[in-house]
Amino acid sequence: MLTGQSFEHRKDWIRDRLHLLGACFAVAIHAYAVMSNHLHVVLQIDAAVSAAWNDEEVASRWIRLFPPREDTDEARDVKRQVLLADPARLALVRDRLGDLSWFMRCLAEPIARRANREDQCAGRFWEGRFRCQVLCDERALLAAMAYVDLNPIRAGVVERLDVPTHTSANERIDLARSGLSPGVVLYPVAGVLPVSLSLSTADYLQILDWTGRALAPGKRGRIDGQAPAILSVVDKDAQRWTMRVRGYSGGWARAVGCAQDLVDLAGRIGQRWLQGVRLAWMLS
Template sequence: MTQARSSLIPPGQAGTFHCIQRCVRRAFLCGVDRYTGRSFEHRKVWVEQRLALLAECFAVAIHAYAVMSNHLHLVVQLEPTLVRQWADAEVAARWIRLFPPREGTPAAHERKRDALMADPSRMSAARARLGDLSWLMRCLAEPIARAANAEDDCKGRFWEGRYKAQVLCDDRAVLAAMAYVDLNPIRAGMANDLAQSHHTSAHVRLRGVSHDATKAMLQPVAGSSVTCLPIRLGEYLALLEWTGKQVRPGKRGSIALSAPSVLAKFDARPDRWVARVKSIGSGYWRAVGEVQDLLEIAQRLGLRWLKGVGIAAKLA
């Protein structure tokens, strides 16, 4: 039975989440529509530009993303405590960047800002929304849908009504979800390696990498500057390259012999790591973590069981 997402992710709750948004009506978000032959490759730029704007406005850190032909993935960390530290002027400025006045003049921006700051209830709502996952996904999906519908000269839903979200309970779950997202083009057979995995966070990191940068701790690709995981950028890229060889159809490498040493921080057995990454998409449902984490979430939701408990037990 469908449950309100607020029961899983209460408004204002901090945490890291894996979100998936899919298109409807066989619509193609990006790429080439195999039914009509039309190319929508340019829409990938729309999504990445929108993500960059949202990361500058919301109290979030974007750890991974992948823009696919008819869906997108996002691993995002919410930091609602940051919103509570912002001055009213900063909240208003961020909100108006998201929802600018139709008359795009400096005077119009100033009037809208002053009106917002003069209304305590609206200010309180804007502050709460800038740290809310549902508002983040809404502000990502709606402008893309409007632009795509205008380009397709049609009306109606472009996205599925509800995005899917998984709570990532610990560092290992976050790392596995990031790898799952970054390796989406490779798993789908659309790319052979990270260099060909365009419009993913892995490609962004690889494109901007330097010898010194590989020694730095892994940082979000956009948003708040928080330490993501106890892993360096170079180690993460090496782990992705190796994992990609295991999950790419028909091109599996030697699991035990060639696993990067950094994997030992997160998973003692390389084969379990590969299984963990593969399971993110279909093995888990509302949360990814250890057995006890999943059982606690199930209890909070009033359930006796949660999909993923069996896999978590096997991978323990």
């Protein structure tokens, strides 16, 4: 540490904020990794869900995000009643609770203000606006989750998945050890969308452990022999899977999926092609 001061506690701020946003926005947070100088989040957002919420639910969720300055039950109730009496404002808030840009804004701004108060300074905390990729299918989603969860291992911060880190993988491991994690399907680590993936938590962690070793074959202790059998459910073979995960470090760009999905998406947004189509053809 150049300054002699640790800022690790700020990772807790970000993790806790992600869980609060997951409880308020129409999202499912599938994976996250809070690193020393950047953040990865894999999420699904559905504006149709927030559009179906009743007025009281919308107001309550918004006030959880933006409580009154004097945060008492009485003050919250007053703010709720004011919002409920303003249909135009309520409609705007409803739209925001299903909007990715507002999700990221509600993540970044409070963290920046809190860090600035702690440092007694003003100015920008985050480098700039977020970048995002469209994940076209479940396999792309699982590969993105693996890439994100393995960030600390690839960066050399830890060597094993079960070492405490600010990642969704570590959160899943803790829940599994406590017996609180459902074993049948893989649910998001946070969020309100009623979604799940086709793997179990144990299957995902097994694939993740093997992938972490396979992506760094030159480092002692990271090489596993055979790929887990469950991996054949996700991809055609282990080599394709590792190429798919590794592609998030530069092979994929605006979207991830099969070649036809990328071709179709390029057409919808008026482009001739998207970066990653060649990789997608290789993996088909």
